[in-house]
Amino acid sequence: MIVVTGAAGFIGSNIVADLELSGKGPIAVCDWFGSGDKWLNLAKRSIAAFVAPEGLIDFLNANASSIRAVIHMGAISATTEKDVDRLIELNINFSVNLWDWCATANVPFIYASSAATYGDRESDFDDRDDMGFLSELRPLNGYGWSKKVVDQIFSARVAEGKPKPPQWVGFKFFNVYGPNEYHKDGMRSVISKLFDTISTGQGIKLFRSHRPDVRDGEQLRDFVYVKDCSRVVCWTLDNPALNGIFNLGTGKARSFLDLATLVRTRLNKDASIEFIDMPESIRAKYQYFTQADMTKLRSTGMSFEFTSLEGGIEDYLEKYLLQDDRYR
Secondary structure, eight states, rough: OOETTTSHHHHHHHHHHHHHHHHHHEEEOOOOOOTTTGGGGGGTSSOEEEEEEGHHHHHHHHHHGGGGGGEEOOSSSTTTOHEEEEEIIIIIHHHHHHHHHHHHTOOOOOEEGGGGGGGGSSOOOOOOOOOOHHHHHHOHHHHHHHHHHHHHHHHHHHTOOOOOOSSSSEEEOOOEETTOOOOGGGGSSSHHHHHHHHHTTEEEEEOOOSSTSOOOOEEOOOOOEEEHHHHHHHHHTTOOOEEEEESSOOOOEEEEHHHHHHHHHOOOOOOEEEEEOHHHHHHTTTOOOOOOOOOOTTTTTTTOOOOOOHEEEEEEIIIIISSOOOOO
């Protein structure tokens, strides 16, 4: 049995889909579903067990002999979260508890780190996991800090020769987009928001550049399709010698203007584009460039090509956003 935490969430539900489609089940899912539509992210899946996060350790203990891997995607994912105590409890301590369990039970452990650990860097997106490099990173918010702390704790334990899972892999996800992100509301991808805006006949609003060397709309991000992320996680399970922290993006930055143009063209809508001033509150810390350095992961033998932005937007719109049933 493979256990996936955050399984009803965006990336987690896509991982569950690919695990099932590749015959890697049975799958136990761990999450809080609440009273919204989050359950629809797993409605098409065959699930062996549903576990609430507060009961996960007991579940793992009761089924220890049958657990093949723990894929830990569960966390507070909102970069706007202000309650640091919640971040410590749910993002840091919960992750450490699962590491400890996997180390004791000799079970592979794959977890979600984040590109938010890089803070306001616009170069040197290096996925080194040595303590010297990790200590240099300066995340811009509590969420990014919580992910950095987890990376530091795990890397320090490995360096010090302390108990560790037989396989441990952390993925620094960059700007992920794709099906099953609808419950994220304001934290949805820009592509999802653009679709809603353009479909309803509204004009497109993008942030104006406040740097003389960057034109309006040419701020760059590494946008990665969620299906590529879940594919890499499944590939990782088939390569047990893989260990460490790795970037997970396309390695090719694209502009917000590219996004708007591609979505507008695909929808055949003549939506105007207006550049608006960036709020003063975020202007000083705004990143104008992110791009995953994929050298480390590529060097392990992960050779398949990632979906282009054009291909990802086409697949997302055609198979999901333009359908009555948007769920994967």
